[in-house]
Amino acid sequence: MEGLNTLSGKKNLEKMKVSEKEVTSTYGSRYFTESIPKYVMPEDEMPARAAYQLIHDELNLDGNPALNLASFVTTWMEPEADKLIMESMDKNFVDNDEYPQTEKIQERVINMLARLFNAPKECHSVGTGTIGSSEAIMLGLLAHKWTWKKRRQEEGKPFNKPNIVMGADVHTVWEKFALYFDVELKLIPLERDTYTVTVDKVAEEIDENTICVGAVLGTTFTGQMDPIKEINDLLMDIKKENGWDIPIHVDGASGGFVAPFLYPELEWDFRLEQVRSINVSGHKYGLVYPGVGWLIFKDKTDLPEELIFKVNYLGGLMPNYSLNFSKGSSTIIAQYYNLIRLGKSGYTDIMENMMSNSQYLARKLEDSGKFEIINKEGMFPLVTVSLKDEEFTVFQLSEKLRQKGWIVPAYTLPENAEDVAVMRMVVKENFGREMIDLLVDDVMEACESFEGEETVEKVEDQNPSLLY
Ligand SMILES: Cc1ncc(COP(=O)(O)O)c(C=O)c1O
Incomplete structure (x- = not known):
């Protein structure tokens, strides 16, 4: 050699x-x-x-996603979806000219979602795929800020004091928007025992400088719903009385993929006149792995033209409304896979199963006599509980469960309800009855270890073993 x-x-x-x-x-x-x-x-x-x-x-030192009840985010997809994801890992979504078919797929998803959210036929809905609901919310609110500013300019009125009105039950990204985009945050403290905002409080806060009212379909803290229809009625009255045209942005991060299938009669979406934009996380109940969200505007007039960038250096002229530039295509393709693979009936079946499983979990916890269910109306597949006794805390319980591998978050509720400490369990598609039984066994065992009584009878122990 x-x-x-x-x-x-x-x-x-x-x-x-x-x-x-x-x-x-x-x-x-x-x-x-x-x-x-x-x-x-x-x-x-x-x-x-x-x-x-x-x-x-x-x-391996990370938690096991399948035991992660903290996150709303999907931890399992079908092998065919996994395959499509792997096949499209190398496509930068922003290169629309090179990957025109991927862009068409995004357009189809946007169309499907606008229709799912009951956009009126006479409207020309537009939208965009995002990294998640956070980006979608920021982009939605930014559009409303611009629309408000343009209107104020046209009317010759000052436009230096925009504000946004919402309940303290919103996700932290709403506060982030106000800070980053220089908008006064009018955060309404929670209403005790309902843990959402009330329409009366919204009425007290809005004024001519309100760019938008935020309403949540499935809050992060308790999984409840703001009174969206009542807020819409209030804003319509106000529009009639003094001409303020204040839009609603609905944060359907988790509820947006549940309500259309489980509660088709519930009016929370584009059927309501003032609802002008909606975000939903594809990676939550849209059943796709993390990072995909969607932002839909009821009509193209809700998205000011000036905010759409058109770049030509990747070949062709590409319109772009996003906070970032390059991103993967695979989760967008995976969303399309789910939509065509499952159809409305498939999504409905999955949502019904998840609801029934979460009700089963709630019942078991309530029947133990140790927990109070916070989201009693149980609209979405999650269970939020507080402890009835003060012998130990949800924080201790959460830590004990972690030793067994379960990830169940404990936290206090926002302003006005800070003294309420809760634990939240999101019941996902891959969390069936057997897993719930195992979880409840471990919850009971943990509770009894704090109470010093190690007497829990496990579901498994209730059955005669094969030895008999
Ligand atoms: C109500 C609500 N809005 C927004 C978000 C942020 O969503 P994402 O994680 O998709 O950015 C969440 C996340 O849990 C949420 O629950």
């Missing part, structure tokens, strides 16, 4: 010996004797398999 006698030749030989070994080594411990640098880039390369295994093993 050429160059063997030179210094660099020797080095190559050494390297070759190592790499031969590397080819077959899965575990780095066969040849790593020191830990790899974590905060500086290593000087040398390592075999792909070893790098994979190293990271894979470290990630």
Whole structure:
């Protein structure tokens, strides 16, 4: 072999010996004797398999997504969806000119959702895919800020004091919007025992500078719903009386994919005149892995033209309304897969099953006598509970459950209800009765360990074992 006698030749030989070994080594411990640098880039390369295994093993320290009841976000999809996702991992969505079909798919999803949200036929709805509801909410509210500003300018009125009105039950991203986009935040404290906003409080806060009223379909804290129809009626009266045309943006991050299937008669969407924009998280009950959300405007006039950027340097002229630029295409394609694969009947079946499972969980917890159900109306597939006794706290309980692998968040409610500490369990598609039984067993065992009574009879123990 050429160059063997030179210094660099020797080095190559050494390297070759190592790499031969590397080819077959899965575990780095066969040849790593020191830990790899974590905060500086290593000087040398390592075999792909070893790098994979190293990271894979470290990630075992993360929680198990299947036991994560904290998050609304999808943790399971069908293998066919997984396949489509892998096949489209390398497509940058923003390259519309190169991937025109992917863009068409996004357009189809937007159309389907606008119709699902009952956009009137005479409207020309528009929308965009986003990374999640957070981006969708920011973009929706930004459009309303611009519409308000343009109107004020046309009327020759001051436009330096925009405000936004919403309940303290909104997700943190609403507050982020107010801060980042310089809009006064009028946050209405929660109404005790309902834990949502009331229409009377909204009436007290709105004025001519209100760019938008926010209303939530399925709050993050308790899974309840703001009185959207009543707020709409109030805003219509106000429009008639003094001409303020204040739009509603509905945050349907979680409820937007549930209500159309379980409560088709419930009026919360574009059937209501003042509802001008809606966001929904595809990665929550849209049943897609994280990062996809959707923003739909009732009509193209709700999205000021000036906010749409048109870039030409990727080939073709691409309209773009987003906060970021490049992003993956796979979750958009996965959303389309779900919509055509499941259809309305498939989504309805899944939502019904999840609801029935979450009601089962709520019943079991309530029957134990230890918990109070906060979201008694049980509109969405999640259960929020507080403890009846003060012997221990939900925080302790949550920590104890974590030792068993369950991830169940504990937190206090927002302003006006800060003294209420709750635990929330989101019941997803892949959380069936058996898992609920196991969870409830562990919850009871944890409670009794605090009460010093280790007497819990597990569901499994109630059955005769195979030995009998
Ligand atoms: C009501 C509500 N709005 C907005 C968000 C933010 O959504 P995303 O995580 O899709 O950005 C959430 C997340 O849980 C939510 O529950």
